[in-house]
Amino acid sequence: MTAESFQPPAPPFNAAATSAIEARHLTKRFDGLTVVSDMSLTVGQGEMVGLIGPNGAGKTTMFNLLAGSLAPTAGEIWIAGREVSGDPPEKRIAHGVARTFQIPRPFAEMSVLENLLVGAQKQHGERLFANFLTPGLVRREEKTALDKAHTLLDFVTLSRLAHEPARVLSGGQRKLLELARVLMADPQVILLDEPAAGVNPALLEVIIERVVALNEQGKSILLIEHNMDMVSRLCSRVVAMALGRPLAEGSPADVAANPAVIEAYLGGVA
Ligand SMILES: Nc1ncnc2c1ncn2[C@@H]1O[C@H](COP(=O)(O)OP(=O)(O)O)[C@@H](O)[C@H]1O
Ligand SMILES: [Mg+2]
Structure with missing residues (x-):
């Protein structure tokens, strides 16, 4: 760094x-x-x-x-x-x-679930030093992100589409995915x-x-x-x-x- x-x-x-x-x-x-x-x-x-x-x-x-x-x-x-x-x-x-x-x-060709995880990866997994020095920590963070993504897909009623490419989503479903994407960051506002x-x-x-x-x-x-x-x-x-x-x-x-x-x-x- x-x-x-x-x-x-x-x-x-x-x-x-x-x-x-x-x-x-x-x-x-x-x-x-x-x-x-x-x-x-x-x-x-x-x-x-x-x-x-x-x-x-x-x-x-x-x-x-x-x-x-x-x-x-x-x-x-x-x-x-x-x-x-x-x-x-x-x-x-x-x-x-x-x-x-x-x-x-x-990302149209990524799955609905992956669309949530790419944002989370930016927050955690891209820290090269963390990957290198504490792989266990990164794996735990990945598991946490995966659990959170599933919970949020359930919250926005998109669970059954988790493994479909995002391009199949309707306009309304895209709005719901967008809401879940934002919630991955645990915002207060x-x-x-x-x-x-x-x-x-x-x-x-x-x-x-x-x-x-x-x-x-x-x-x-x-x-x-x-x-x-x-x-x-x-x-x-x-x-x-x-x-x-x-x-x-x-x-x-x-x-x-x-x-x-x-x-x-x-x-x-x-
Ligand atoms: N990057 C930009 N450069 C020049 N004008 C812009 C830019 N972004 C927005 N505008 C102009 O600012 C005005 C307000 O746009 P916007 O904030 O998108 O309005 P709203 O969301 O209320 O419809 C519009 O006239 C738009 O063309
Ligand atoms: Mg606008």
Whole structure:
């Protein structure tokens, strides 16, 4: 291990902090184009908050900023009471934050089960020194990862497809696999990017139930979703944005009835 590759371990997630994740005055510009502008939001510990807005509002960019795959032009990101604005995605996962992708891209020829294990291997087995010096430890970690992958496939109702190549999965099943993939990292804060988009009604109920179960386990959740029925059922609080800016915040009913929100959806931005 070189000095450069050494990353000090992230301190454990501080469950005593009042907010799980916070965006403070986040701005993101690409070549002069402002995509997110002075956005602030907070997800409290154990809370489930909705993030809504028409297509192009900047919701996914907010996730890229919160999950560390994009650096903010200005503003700060705090996780469980600690500023993490400059930390890369691996560190965000170590801090307890993980996100799903709006369009999941599983490894098509790998099995559903293997798709969960490749992520876990990145976390453990690729540590060459550990392989070399403590093969027993690595084998124990592999067994733990395998057990966890089976438990999570059961949780997302994909167990019977464990050994099928991921390419056979429907759009809804891919969303469920994406959820299981993220849960392999044991996140405390989960960012869900349109988990219900393109999902048939039967699988939609499974996804809703599973998200509720995760929240009941104490996970803090930020949910991007166009399905307002789902948002109203799941979230006590909603933040609406359009053209990169905050529009309204409050209960799902109040935000859905807010004239600025209605206009943003009707105004041709969607
Ligand atoms: N890497 C990028 N470079 C330039 N523009 C981008 C980039 N990523 C997103 N955008 C633009 O930012 C705006 C917001 O996109 P996005 O965050 O995906 O919105 P949403 O998820 O709300 O639909 C869009 O106009 C999009 O084209
Ligand atoms: Mg998006």
